Amino acid sequence: MTTPQEELLPATRRALLHRIAVAQAEGRxxxxxxxxxxxxxxxxxxxxxxxxxxxxxxxxxxxxxxxxxxxxxxxxxxxxxxxxxxxxxxxxxxxxxxxxxxxxxxxxxxxxxxxxxxxxxxxxxxxxxxxxxxxxxxxxxxxxxxxxxxxxxxxxxxxxxxxxxxxxxxxxxxxxxxxxxxxxxxxxxxxxxxxxxxxxxxxxxxxxxxxxxxxxxxxxxxxxxxxxxxxxxxxxxxxxxxxxxxxxxxxxxxxxxxxxxxxxxxxxxxxxxxxxxxxxxxxxxxxxxxxxxxxxxxxxxxxxxxxxxxxxxxxxxxxxxxxxxxxxxxxxxxxxxxxxxEPRVPAPWRPLREADPAVLELVGQWYWGTYAFALRFSADGLLSLEPLSGNGRRSRFRAAGEGVWVGLEGYYAGEFLKPVRRPDGTVSHLDLGSFVFTRQPYDQEAPVPGGVDPEGWRGIG
CATH class of the missing domain: 3.40.710.10 (DD-peptidase/beta-lactamase superfamily)
Known part of the structure; x- marks a missing residue:
């Protein structure tokens, strides 16, 4: 158990007082x-x-x-x-x-x-x-x-x-x-x-x-x-x-x-x-x-x-x-x-009370072309998309109804993320503002714009 800190520590209070004392004295x-x-x-x-x-x-x-x-x-x-x-x-x-x-x-x-x-x-x-x-x-x-x-x-x-x-x-x-x-x-x-x-x-x-x-x-x-x-x-x-x-x-x-x-x-x-x-x-x-x-x-x-x-x-x-x-x-x-x-003490992590299986099906690794991204679902009810390495476009998304999510920030603010499903109901790919995200890089089974070379990946012979 930890007890919430109701007041600042004496050293912190003194540092705050010192700062405004300097400001008042030097600023006259x-x-x-x-x-x-x-x-x-x-x-x-x-x-x-x-x-x-x-x-x-x-x-x-x-x-x-x-x-x-x-x-x-x-x-x-x-x-x-x-x-x-x-x-x-x-x-x-x-x-x-x-x-x-x-x-x-x-x-x-x-x-x-x-x-x-x-x-x-x-x-x-x-x-x-x-x-x-x-x-x-x-x-x-x-x-x-x-x-x-x-x-x-x-x-x-x-x-x-x-x-x-x-x-x-x-x-x-x-x-x-x-x-x-x-x-x-x-x-x-x-x-x-x-x-x-x-x-x-x-x-x-x-x-x-x-x-x-x-x-x-x-x-x-x-x-x-x-x-x-x-x-x-x-x-x-x-x-x-x-x-x-x-x-x-x-x-x-x-x-x-x-x-x-x-x-x-x-x-x-x-x-x-x-x-x-x-x-x-x-x-x-x-x-x-x-x-x-x-x-x-x-x-x-x-x-x-x-x-x-x-x-x-x-x-x-x-x-x-x-x-x-x-x-x-x-x-x-x-x-x-x-x-x-006195750094902020984060609230304890808590799992969701319940989760929609249709949402859980979306989480995990996705690819935009050859760029790898992770899609996560958090207890605040938001999806977050972020690159697995390096810098790249990232955003959080909130549910907008009928399985559609809307971006809250960054490049994708206001854009719709739509899971596209196959006839059997499983997810084929994600459509994010017309960008296609697939489970594998350039997945041949997904409708990647421009198509995918039928011979697939190869080395240099």
């Missing part, structure tokens, strides 16, 4: 608060501040900037799951007259709609939203800078449009829909559109002197769905757990997996840095570890929520300064510290 942040989540539960919080005896805790609000976009994306995916829209719908279908209606909902979510990065006019993050009362003020006279769907180009106005889309289809303000559909079901009581005490003030720290200046705390108006929210380390820790596990009251785990899947064309520079974008979520690689989540910044604040899916460890970092600490680097380090110091 007035305050910095962090949280770590494992197995859906907050297992550590820590904070550092320059004010003696007044360190913030997981209940103090900070502005979270573009992490707001992930909340907005959840609202849009809810509409999709309810059938109110399709991700392939052009914006014009639901929100006519914007001038950028050819961009699809998915392209706006993935920042590939071709929209400009920022709004025209004064710096929107440091000026009141009343200067941009209409969507036309957000978009300006040149809203498109690239053809829709051609490249990833981060766009804050694109998420203002998605917020307006939510309002149009729900018939209520974005903040009301967010509170009703996400914040209340997930018990995120300290996440709000406007600051609620206790909250941190935003500061600019002079780059060449140890002095500070307060930053304005503006209501962003139409731009709110792109970056308005205030939240706490505690609430964002609960939100991170939701982004991993899902909650049927808000959004399914399957739809959240879709949000975490790359959805935008990747630029060469992004490939080199290991950066990609899904539907409202950033995908990064750090120290060989895949991380998903979002960063955020507004004048006076820096934020990051990141999730190491393979380790089931998430981290939140919040600071109240315009520049200084690198929140993603710090959050990624917090994930790494826990993952390496």
């Amino acid at each position: 942040a007035p305050s910095l608060v962090a949280a770590v989540v494992r197995d859906g539960r907050t297992v550590w919080t820590g904070a550092r501040t320059c004010v003696e005896g007044h360190a913030p805790d997981e209940d103090v609000q900070y502005r979270i900037g573009s992490i707001t976009k992930t909340f907005t994306a959840v609202l849009v995916l809810r509409l999709r799951d309810e059938g109110a829209l399709a991700l392939s719908d052009p914006l014009e279908k639901h929100l006519p007259g914007t001038g950028v209606g050819e961009a699809t909902v998915a392209e706006l979510l993935a920042h590939s709609g071709g929209l400009a990065a920022e709004t025209p006019g004064p710096w929107w993050e440091r000026t009141p939203g009343s200067l941009r009362p209409e969507l036309s003020d957000v978009l300006g006279e040149r809203p498109l800078v690239h053809p829709a769907g051609r490249r990833f180009h981060y766009s804050n106005p694109g998420y203002a449009l998605l917020g307006a889309l939510v309002e149009k289809l729900r018939g209520a303000p974005w903040e009301d829909v967010l509170r009703r559909d996400v914040l209340e079901p997930l018990d995120l009581r300290r996440t709000s559109v406007r600051p609620q005490a206790p909250h941190a003030g935003g500061w600019a720290v002079h780059p060449w002197a140890d002095v500070m200046m307060p930053e304005p705390l503006e209501d962003l108006g139409r731009m709110a769905p792109a970056g308005q929210l205030w939240s706490t380390a505690g609430d964002l820790a609960r939100f991170a757990a939701f982004l991993v596990q899902g909650d049927e009251r808000v959004l399914s785990a399957e739809s959240l997996r879709e949000m975490r899947t790359p959805a935008a064309p990747v630029e060469a520079a992004d490939v080199a840095s290991g950066y990609a974008y899904g539907l409202g979520m950033e995908l990064r690689h750090q120290d060989g570890r895949a991380l998903v989540g979002h960063t955020g910044s507004l004048p006076g604040f820096l934020a990051c929520l990141t999730i190491g899916l393979s380790d089931d460890v998430s981290a939140v970092v919040l600071a109240n300064c315009t520049s200084g600490p690198a929140p993603f680097t710090v959050a990624a380090d917090l994930v790494r510290i826990v993952a390496e110091a």
Whole structure:
């Protein structure tokens, strides 16, 4: 018997505290608060501040900037799951007259709609939203800078449009829909559109002197769905757990997996840095570890929520300064510290309660031409196909009814795997997106496209 570890080890907790202490000191942040989540539960919080005896805790609000976009994306995916829209719908279908209606909902979510990065006019993050009362003020006279769907180009106005889309289809303000559909079901009581005490003030720290200046705390108006929210380390820790596990009251785990899947064309520079974008979520690689989540910044604040899916460890970092600490680097380090110091203990292996003989007939070794593959059936009800040696195409498949399986990832995502049976009911071969997989290399008894030489295999005489 083993006892589940309810808390992190003292050495791990000290390493986490040391990391945020270094970040606060070297980044010269007035305050910095962090949280770590494992197995859906907050297992550590820590904070550092320059004010003696007044360190913030997981209940103090900070502005979270573009992490707001992930909340907005959840609202849009809810509409999709309810059938109110399709991700392939052009914006014009639901929100006519914007001038950028050819961009699809998915392209706006993935920042590939071709929209400009920022709004025209004064710096929107440091000026009141009343200067941009209409969507036309957000978009300006040149809203498109690239053809829709051609490249990833981060766009804050694109998420203002998605917020307006939510309002149009729900018939209520974005903040009301967010509170009703996400914040209340997930018990995120300290996440709000406007600051609620206790909250941190935003500061600019002079780059060449140890002095500070307060930053304005503006209501962003139409731009709110792109970056308005205030939240706490505690609430964002609960939100991170939701982004991993899902909650049927808000959004399914399957739809959240879709949000975490790359959805935008990747630029060469992004490939080199290991950066990609899904539907409202950033995908990064750090120290060989895949991380998903979002960063955020507004004048006076820096934020990051990141999730190491393979380790089931998430981290939140919040600071109240315009520049200084690198929140993603710090959050990624917090994930790494826990993952390496206290590796995830796998659940005990358990066999299936029962197995369909028709499925068991499929498992084992198969050949695509002369390439050898193994097909396995696991207790989660999925088939997995992988090469027996070297690198090659691999995917998991879930049952899609009538003996057909659909690919979940990689080259075969969305493709159908179909067992083809002989008249006597035994399996002749597998059809995978038109590729024929046989039990023997180029099996003469299977309908291999192009045929098989009737003399079969031979040496060189």
